[in-house]
Amino acid sequence: MTAANPRPRIVTISVVLWLVWLVGCVLASVVGFVEFPSSVLVTVVSVVLSLVVWGLVGWAVLRVSRGSATARIVLVVVAVARALLSLGNGPSTLLLTALSAVAAVLLFVPAARPFFTRR
Numbered sequence: 001m002t003a004a005n006p007r008p009r010i011v012t013i014s015v016v017l018w019l020v021w022l023v024g025c026v027l028a029s030v031v032g033f034v035e036f037p038s039s040v041l042v043t044v045v046s047v048v049l050s051l052v053v054w055g056l057v058g059w060a061v062l063r064v065s066r067g068s069a070t071a072r073i074v075l076v077v078v079a080v081a082r083a084l085l086s087l088g089n090g091p092s093t094l095l096l097t098a099l100s101a102v103a104a105v106l107l108f109v110p111a112a113r114p115f116f117t118r119r
Helices: 009-035 040-065 069-085 091-106
Strands: none
Touching: 009 040, 009 069, 009 091, 040 069, 069 091
């Protein structure tokens, strides 16, 4: 973010929605680990993979807040993948899918596009 190209409010709203989505996904992962216990090895591998994935998503949200066009695409791909992997898992999944869809669309509205131009 520079003084010449300040972050539009719509991008800030999207970033906040992405952060809420990320917290919801992390909580859903924790609940899944508690409700469906597995062997120690499977649990450890799942926790490590979850931490890596959610850490990368958090990094992409940070990059989007700074105007990265690439991170914007990464977040859309992650949201689509998460939605496809979560089809039919209940109301919380539907809510998280809707939240990520709104957050993704906000990054592509005309008011947001100039913020993501290549620098």
